[in-house]
Amino acid sequence: MSFISTNPATGKIIRRFKEHTAAETERKLVDAKRAQSAWRVVPLKNRVRLAMKLAALLRKQKHELGQLMTQEMGKPIRAAIAEIEKCAWATEYFAENAERFLSPEYVKTDASESFISFEPLGIVLGIMPWNFPYWQVLRYAIPALLSGNAAFLKHASTVSGCALRTEELFREAGFPKGLFQVLLIETEKIPAIIADPRVSAVTLTGSERAGSIVASLAGKAVKKSILELGGSDPFIVLADADLAEAAHTGARARLQNAGQSCIAAKRFIVARQKEKLFTKLLAARFKEMIVGDGTDEKTDVGPLSSERMLRGLERQVAESVALGANVVCGGKRIDRAGYFYEPTILTHVKKGMPVYDEEVFGPVAAVIGVKDEEEAIRVANDTPYGLGASVWTKNLARAKRIIPRIESGSVFVNDMVKSDPRLPFGGIKQSGYGRELSGFGLREFTNIKTVYIK
Structure with missing residues (x-):
């Protein structure tokens, strides 16, 4: 063998x-x-x-x-x-x-x-x-x-x-x-x-x-x-967040390692009145990313690790679109040698779709609009996973009020979830x-x- x-x-x-x-x-x-x-x-x-x-x-x-x-x-x-x-x-x-x-x-x-x-x-x-x-x-x-x-x-x-x-x-x-x-x-x-x-x-x-x-x-x-x-980390963008900074960091948080990270931002939970603008800003960042062979120093997003992983991602996106998700950008495999997938944003994402219910291990962001803070917390916790979470708001008192209500091993405020040797790392639930x-x-x-x- x-x-x-x-x-x-x-x-x-x-x-x-x-x-x-x-x-x-x-x-x-x-x-x-x-x-x-x-x-x-x-x-x-x-x-x-x-x-x-x-x-x-x-x-x-x-x-x-x-x-x-x-x-x-x-x-x-x-x-x-x-x-x-x-x-x-x-x-x-x-x-x-x-x-x-x-x-x-x-x-x-x-x-x-x-x-x-x-x-x-x-x-x-x-x-x-x-x-x-x-x-x-x-x-x-x-x-x-x-x-x-x-x-x-x-x-x-x-x-x-x-x-x-x-x-x-x-x-x-x-x-x-x-x-x-x-x-x-x-x-x-x-x-x-x-x-x-x-x-x-x-x-x-x-x-x-x-x-x-x-x-x-x-x-x-x-x-x-x-x-x-695994993880299906929520990236919560409240109405008073710095949208430009949230989109800039959100793109890195989702596309790091071609999205193949347990602590990557996977579900973007956005205040409905800011959803359209945030999605536009996030899409602009996604479209700037250079996808290619990792040996090229200009490359931002490399391939998925295997054909099996690529096919699994294709299934998750296709089934979600069939159930009503909207493709803002990307949405398909790149026609070239290797296991490349376009940086993708899906909106109109709902419970019951694979990109909502499952861990998505690839460069696909699911955007979920919510009416208020309470719904944002509910959606954030509506997952079997509890690894990390990111909360975006200019009101730190509000953030500190939300932190203990998020079911996760870590919460990062106005930053992406990351591991740091000085801080404990791990999750709860599944x-x-x-x-x-x-x-x-x-x-x-x-x-x-x-x-x-x-």
Whole structure:
């Protein structure tokens, strides 16, 4: 069995990767267990030193790493390089703050001494998607390793080159053999890894279906799981919003990574009296975007990751239009090699249409007009997802009144939803549970131990 890496801008095969055998996988488990047993007692300052080396390597090799990303999943090269820079920043942030996050917390009780310590769990399995092939990996692996764990990576098969290159970076930085390893295995082999007693926890970024399966497997094995799943983020534009700024940012929020982001703005919920003007401004921005091969530095929007993803997007748009949605711009596949779709805006969007009910993973914005603030909140929450939300208004008191009524893991006011290593990231409802990033995310990979000394 081999994994195939295909350039989504051309549809041509780049490289084939051989699947790891059962014996190779077992050897990796043995190496990981041995490495973690030694690593957990390595002084934190030594772990931090290696993480800082890794950050330096990321910055030094950002162009090479970005090019590989663009080839394997289509991200425009400028955005790909920016992803590597963000990975370096996050690595440095966790290294600089690991001592603060992992230091014991002393609590005054009836004991002579009582405190909370944060200790490693063991081996953490990360099951990661293709859309941010380095960022998704490092944002779990760095906190996990700094906490004293070992990390396995089961990456999306389409970005196996990025996965193996990440493994090489950890070795180049001087991390011990076996501490961070890639598993090139089929999806049906994952249950055995999760069930293996040497694996202590699993974290997944992916679809709600994949999350449900992984949570079930982890639950059966009584192991911790962290899930970052899909999203259908609302982008609420109230009547007093700065429409020009909202449209400018909204275009970036929807079209980042060709719309293939869990936290991309997907449902634009707009005050009805401003809907026409906002849509006009948003369409102007969409039409300015250059769609093309990600290796061209002028490209703003690259291809979708695969033919399967493209066909799924075509279905969602076609069915929505058949149910009454209006195409303002775009609306079809681009007639060229690769998996390109026009930046698209749909209006007259209603419940029951795929672009309202489902997560839309592509450059398609659904505009939904609402009569007032109450309806905006109702529509924003009318989704099984609860990852992020964006609220646009000049009245900050109004925004703060709305924030606790939005069912999501984060709310951004007058800005697009984004991940930041300094802030916890995650969702509620069908968007998952647990948190990544910040001290909260790092401590997800620890045993929070109570110590009481009489």
